[in-house]
Amino acid sequence: xxxxxxxxxxxxxxxxxxxxxxxxxxxxxxxxxxxxxxxxxxxxxxxxxxxxxxxxxxxxxxxxxxxxxxxxxxxxxxxxxxxxxxxxxxxxxxxxxxxxxxxxxxxxxxxxxxxxxxxxxxxxxxxxxxxxxxxxxxxxxxxxxxxxxxxxxxxxxxxxxxxxxxxxxxxxxxxxxxxxxxxxxxxxxxxxxxxxxxxxxxxxxxxxxxxxxxxxxxxxxxxxxxxxxxxxxxxxxxxxxxxxxxxxxxxxxxxxxxxxxxxxxxxxxxxxxxxxxxxxxxxxxxxxxxxxxxxxxxxxxxxxxxxxxxxxxxxxxxxxxxxxxxxxxxxxxxxxxxxxxxxxxxxxxxxxxxxxxxxxxxxxxxxxxxxxxxxxxxxxxxxxxxxxxxxxxxxxxxxxxxxxxxxxxxxxxxxxxxxxxxxxxxxxxxxxxxxxxxxxxxxxxxxxxxxxxxxxxxxxxxxxxxxxxxxxxxxxxxxxxxxxxxxxxxxxxxxxxxxxxxxxxxxxxxxxxxxxxxxxxxxxxxxxxxxxxxxxxxxxxxxxxxxxxxxx
Numbered sequence: 218x219x220x221x222x223x224x225x226x227x228x229x230x231x232x233x234x235x236x237x238x239x240x241x242x243x244x245x246x247x248x249x250x251x252x253x254x255x256x257x258x259x260x261x262x263x264x265x266x267x268x269x270x271x272x273x274x275x276x277x278x279x280x281x282x283x284x285x286x287x288x289x290x291x292x293x294x295x296x297x298x299x300x301x302x303x304x305x306x307x308x309x310x311x312x313x314x315x316x317x318x319x320x321x322x323x324x325x326x327x328x329x330x331x332x333x334x335x336x337x338x339x340x341x342x343x344x345x346x347x348x349x350x351x352x353x354x355x356x357x358x359x360x361x362x363x364x365x366x367x368x369x370x371x372x373x374x375x376x377x378x379x380x381x382x383x384x385x386x387x388x389x390x391x392x393x394x395x396x397x398x399x400x401x402x403x404x405x406x407x408x409x410x411x412x413x414x415x416x417x418x419x420x421x422x423x424x425x426x427x428x429x430x431x432x433x434x435x436x437x438x439x440x441x442x443x444x445x446x447x448x449x450x451x452x453x454x455x456x457x458x459x460x461x462x463x464x465x466x467x468x469x470x471x472x473x474x475x476x477x478x479x480x481x482x483x484x485x486x487x488x489x490x491x492x493x494x495x496x497x498x499x500x501x502x503x504x505x506x507x508x509x510x511x512x513x514x515x516x517x518x519x520x521x522x523x524x525x526x527x528x529x530x531x532x533x534x535x536x537x538x539x540x541x542x543x544x545x546x547x548x549x550x551x552x553x554x555x556x557x558x559x560x561x562x563x564x565x566x567x568x569x570x571x572x573x574x575x576x577x578x579x580x581x582x583x584x585x586x587x588x589x590x591x592x593x594x595x596x597x598x599x600x601x602x603x604x605x606x607x608x609x610x611x612x613x614x615x616x617x618x619x620x621x622x623x624x625x626x627x628x629x630x631x632x633x634x635x636x637x638x639x640x641x642x643x644x645x646x647x648x649x650x651x652x653x654x655x656x657x658x659x660x661x662x663x664x665x666x667x668x669x670x671x672x673x674x675x676x677x678x679x680x681x682x683x684x685x686x687x688x689x690x691x692x693x694x695x696x697x698x699x700x701x702x703x704x705x706x707x708x709x710x711x712x713x714x715x716x717x718x719x720x721x722x723x724x725x726x727x728x729x730x731x732x733x734x735x736x737x738x739x740x741x742x743x744x745x746x747x748x749x750x751x752x753x754x755x756x757x758x759x760x761x762x763x764x765x766x767x768x769x
Contacts, residue, residue, distance in 0.1 A: 250581060251356040253588035258363035259327060260591055263608055265368045267319050272645025273660040275322055278303040285658070288466035292659045294475045297464045298415045298456060299373055302329070319649055326371030333409050334362055336383035340390060353577065356584055357553060361546050369539040377420055378543040380413035384445060385427055389519055391443055392431040393512070400444060407448025414449065415456045419534055420543065422526035424449065430522040474692070477685035478667035482719045483535035498524060498548060501555045509562040517558065520551045610650070621750040622651050628748065629653040635706035637662055637726040640718045643710070643752045656704035664693045666720035669729050698735040709743055709761040710750060
């Protein structure tokens with residue numbers, strides 16, 4: 218009898234050890250899913266063409282490092298920090314003589330986003346609230362920061378927002394004193410936030426609402442002046458001094474130019490589904506009052522203050538898809554947090570716990586199947602990447618761009634091309650996907666629609682706006698004339714679509730040039746060709762070729 222009891226105890230102990238080891242293996246294997254998700258994100262990133270702004274900024278940085286002056290020879294509306302950030306990748310591609318520049322740019326941007334994402338994850342994974350769901354939280358963060366942006370991955374707003382995220386979460390830890398902090402980490406996180414703000418000053422509302430929220434909660438102004446806050450402020454002031462001493466043209470020339478002419482740009486607010494998103498946000502806000510536990514409720518109300526900051530930063534800009542990205546990410550985080558906290562508060566109910574476990578299991582399986590499907594279905598693109606080339610335009614089923622690439626390479630190989638388009642995409646495509654040279658300092662002719670409108674309909678705009686446009690008009694037209702005269706482009710490609718991007722209905726480049734003597738004289742040196750190019754399926758372009766007997 219004693220022997221049987223001892224045997225049963227030994228069997229039970231062996232079984233307990235086996236189950237414990239198996240559980241440890243399962244827990245370790247769970248981390249395979251976030252790794253697969255990150256791998257899937259990298260593959261999906263190559264499914265999209267190089268973002269138009271990213272492609273232009275790479276070209277503009279090359280011009281800048283070759284001696285072109287920012288804001289007079291390179292026309293860019295944003296602060297100069299983005300050129301400094303792009304400098305290492307330009308030096309690297311030139312040093313190593315890398316031909317597949319697109320792969321290197323995308324990998325560089327992925328690595329760049331990984332830096333603040335690491336600090337962001339390090340902070341939130343140490344919060345007691347997420348102690349048991351670390352792998353799941355990591356996967357969700359990868360989905361939100363690496364996959365949700367899609368085509369806009371690595372765009373300025375995306376980079377700036379991700380660089381701000383560690384600061385926004387770290388400030389919560391500082392004020393709630395949940396975890397211990399250290400000096401070096403505080404400085405790094407403050408500097409990252411400073412980088413984010415200097416890349417996109419409109420995102421100021423996020424740290425501003427952070428400080429206002431905790432000032433209201435703690436009623437203590439001194440606690441605002443922490444190491445990370447002072448580090449962020451110090452970086453911003455240092456960068457401001459850099460602009461004043463080295464890039465003063467940004468303040469004296471580019472800000473007035475942007476203020477005078479950029480108002481024609483943007484997409485109607487109806488395009489962004491704001492009523493539906495606002496409705497979801499309001500529901501989440503009222504659910505927060507029903508959440509039990511002061512800590513969880515505070516996290517949600519803090520998140521709602523950041524949601525408001527992200528929304529205001531979007532509304533005050535010119536309204537593009539990439540500008541709403543911070544708001545979309547914050548709103549997605551709020552949805553996930555509210556759902557988790559609402560379910561967590563029913564811990565006493567076995568029925569609810571089982572439902573939650575089933576929900577988590579379903580989510581894990583869905584993400585795993587998504588990852589596997591991504592890897593298998595993108596096998597042909599993955600093969601091209603392994604061979605050191607980005608997926609071809611043909612592989613991406615962009616036949617119109619493949620045709621345009623062939624026409625440009627055949628007729629303008631290593632020759633200068635000048636493009637009149639209100640959209641930035643042609644500059645990115647020509648400079649990164651063809652062997653022709655983009656010869657303009659403008660990424661797109663964004664000042665021209667505003668100048669045209671002021672010339673033809675002065676009674677429809679304010680005297681102040683009219684005065685602002687008049688003050689920059691000569692600079693714009695003379696810059697275009699000088700660029701064409703100096704670079705002697707082999708072709709001038711003109712967007713003649715019935716409705717141009719970001720302009721009033723009857724704006725036309727040919728009509729605009731005909732009204733300005735310095736521009737109309739240039740076009741006389743070119744003749745219309747029968748070459749066909751298409752940067753967008755919905756747009757129409759004509760190609761003017763330089764006359765052979767003319768030397769501009």
